[in-house]
Amino acid sequence: MADGNDVFDVIVIGAGPVGENAAKRAVRGGLTAAVVEERLAGGECAYYACIPSKALLRPMGLAAEVSRVPGLELRGPIDAAAVLARRDETVSNLDDSGQVSWIENVPATFVRGRGRLAGPLQVEVTTPDGGVRPLRARHAVVIATGSDPWIPDTPGLREARPWTNREATSVQQVPKRLVVIGGGAVACEMSQALHSLGAQETTVFVRGDRLLARTESFAGELLAKSFQDSGIDVRFSRSCIRVERPAPGGPVTVHTDDGSVIEADEILVGTGRRAAVGDIGLDTIGLPAVGPIEVDASMRATGVPDGWLYAVGDVNGRNLLTHMGKYQARICGDVIAARAQGRPDNLRAMRDIADDQGAPQVIFTDPQVCVVGRTEARARADGFAVRAVEYDIGAVSGAYLQADGYTGRAKMVVDEDRRVLLGVTFVGPAVVDLLHSATVAVIGEVTLDRLWHAVPSFPTVSEIWLHLLEEYGL
Numbered sequence: 174m175a176d177g178n179d180v181f182d183v184i185v186i187g188a189g190p191v192g193e194n195a196a197k198r199a200v201r202g203g204l205t206a207a208v209v210e211e212r213l214a215g216g217e218c219a220y221y222a223c224i225p226s227k228a229l230l231r232p233m234g235l236a237a238e239v240s241r242v243p244g245l246e247l248r249g250p251i252d253a254a255a256v257l258a259r260r261d262e263t264v265s266n267l268d269d270s271g272q273v274s275w276i277e278n279v280p281a282t283f284v285r286g287r288g289r290l291a292g293p294l295q296v297e298v299t300t301p302d303g304g305v306r307p308l309r310a311r312h313a314v315v316i317a318t319g320s321d322p323w324i325p326d327t328p329g330l331r332e333a334r335p336w337t338n339r340e341a342t343s344v345q346q347v348p349k350r351l352v353v354i355g356g357g358a359v360a361c362e363m364s365q366a367l368h369s370l371g372a373q374e375t376t377v378f379v380r381g382d383r384l385l386a387r388t389e390s391f392a393g394e395l396l397a398k399s400f401q402d403s404g405i406d407v408r409f410s411r412s413c414i415r416v417e418r419p420a421p422g423g424p425v426t427v428h429t430d431d432g433s434v435i436e437a438d439e440i441l442v443g444t445g446r447r448a449a450v451g452d453i454g455l456d457t458i459g460l461p462a463v464g465p466i467e468v469d470a471s472m473r474a475t476g477v478p479d480g481w482l483y484a485v486g487d488v489n490g491r492n493l494l495t496h497m498g499k500y501q502a503r504i505c506g507d508v509i510a511a512r513a514q515g516r517p518d519n520l521r522a523m524r525d526i527a528d529d530q531g532a533p534q535v536i537f538t539d540p541q542v543c544v545v546g547r548t549e550a551r552a553r554a555d556g557f558a559v560r561a562v563e564y565d566i567g568a569v570s571g572a573y574l575q576a577d578g579y580t581g582r583a584k585m586v587v588d589e590d591r592r593v594l595l596g597v598t599f600v601g602p603a604v605v606d607l608l609h610s611a612t613v614a615v616i617g618e619v620t621l622d623r624l625w626h627a628v629p630s631f632p633t634v635s636e637i638w639l640h641l642l643e644e645y646g647l
């Protein structure tokens with residue numbers, strides 16, 4: 174709520190999941206807040222990323238599970254129209270009134286329009302009618318503008334109007350022939366989702382030699398095997414060198430560096446994202462308008478005199494994940510309120526320690542890929558005395574009961590000096606809910622000798638913990 178003349182204690186630019194939560198925590202701490210949003214309150218996550226992608230993937234995952242249990246049968250292909258209709262419901266048919274009400278109930282003031290810094294503690298909002306509404310912050314401005322998809326400079330690619338996550342998650346007509354560029358989370362999830370919904374000829378071009386290159390190598394290998402088994406054509410160490418789409422809306426022709434030429438109905442790029450910092454007025458306060466906004470562990474932008482600017486979520490580049498952005502938002506809102514009221518601002522809960530340790534992440538493919546903490550390679554590079562053990566999840570009774578021919582693998586990376594976990598990876602069907610146990614163990618620095626007494630229930634997949642510890646030598 175404003176306290177006159179559009180002056181607020183805190184102004185948040187960007188009402189994605191992260192900006193909304195920064196405002197909520199600041200208000201909970203006793204401050205007034207305004208939240209500025211130029212498109213849809215709820216952000217990329219709610220309408221074009223996490224939510225619709227998972228709605229599109231869920232039937233594929235369920236169908237795969239059914240196919241692995243004798244006695245159950247799924248007749249015919251997945252009904253794409255029904256899946257797309259449910260996807261539309263999950264994104265509230267792109268109506269953000271529920272999210273706007275959520276913000277107003279915080280209570281915070283929602284301001285529709287494009288926000289731009291106009292000097293220290295000053296924000297100008299260009300409203301939908303073209304007017305400019307000046308806002309002033311008494312204590313802090315929080316940048317939570319997220320990120321935008323990045324499209325490589327490949328000749329002809331931009332002119333061919335490729336799909337990004339936005340078009341892929343809001344698909345109305347599933348293309349029969351699809352080319353995907355990239356081997357990260359977006360490419361993997363959307364290839365599998367669209368293939369399951371009718372993209373019969375799906376070809377994925379991966380620049381490197383594996384999928385999900387930042388994870389343990391077996392994760393990408395198991396996923397690539399699953400792609401190939403289901404008929405997705407994955408081509409490694411291949412780059413797309415030229416793209417042509419002579420007629421708008423017509424077929425697209427993709428040329429690759431091995432001389433192949435593929436014709437498709439659509440091309441989807443999943444080649445990473447860039448912090449959304451263009452034209453948000455960083456120049457007015459002497460910051461470069463390129464790259465993520467660098468912040469300290471309290472989310473305060475470094476290099477800004479008087480420390481009134483904060484940046485949370487994708488725009489600070491720490492970990493491009495909703496849950497990590499919301500974690501940063503809680504820290505940020507609490508810190509701003511504490512500093513504004515002269516309370517201690519250095520409590521343990523007010524510093525980001527989780528981002529650097531390796532964020533938990535689930536790639537919702539079949540198999541699911543769940544990671545937290547450091548990979549073995551990263552732990553070694555960071556100088557830890559490392560020992561890693563792996564185990565076949567399919568050999569666990571709970572997994573064997575879940576599915577015939579269960580294929581999955583787990584790995585834990587141990588800091589030998591302290592006998593605590595540095596990282597854990599689970600790959601397999603139905604492993605998603607194991608991840609939080611690993612997150613608690615890694616972030617809580619639970620010793621292996623203590624973890625030994627956390628007895629997993631029989632017959633659940635969680636007995637993988639027991640097998641990993643025994644493999645280690647306990």
Ligand SMILES: Cc1cc2nc3c(=O)[nH]c(=O)nc-3n(C[C@H](O)[C@H](O)[C@H](O)COP(=O)(O)OP(=O)(O)OC[C@H]3O[C@@H](n4cnc5c(N)ncnc54)[C@H](O)[C@@H]3O)c2cc1C
Binds near residue numbers: 189211215342487496
């Ligand atoms: C296909 C896909 C699937 C994903 N799946 C997952 C997942 O399953 N789990 C997960 O944790 N993460 C997932 N992510 C990542 C997740 O979407 C992001 O990490 C998350 O959206 C970041 O939240 P944010 O609030 O920082 O930014 P955003 O959600 O991008 O929100 C930023 C908001 O700021 C607004 N904005 C920008 N500039 C201005 C301005 N100048 N003035 C006013 N408003 C402005 C934008 O309109 C937007 O609403 C996925 C990403 C993609 C692309």
Ligand SMILES: NC(=O)c1ccc[n+]([C@@H]2O[C@H](COP(=O)([O-])OP(=O)(O)OC[C@H]3O[C@@H](n4cnc5c(N)ncnc54)[C@H](O)[C@@H]3O)[C@@H](O)[C@H]2O)c1
Binds near residue numbers: 354493535537
């Ligand atoms: N389930 C989830 O948690 C989830 C799902 C989707 C996206 N996300 C997040 O969104 C972010 C963006 O995802 P993303 O998949 O776009 O990015 P990414 O960084 O995960 O993967 C980018 C991929 O594109 C490739 N690439 C980069 N430049 C290229 C080029 N010029 N030509 C060919 N290939 C190129 C990279 O080698 C890599 O395989 C990620 O940080 C991810 O964490 C999360």
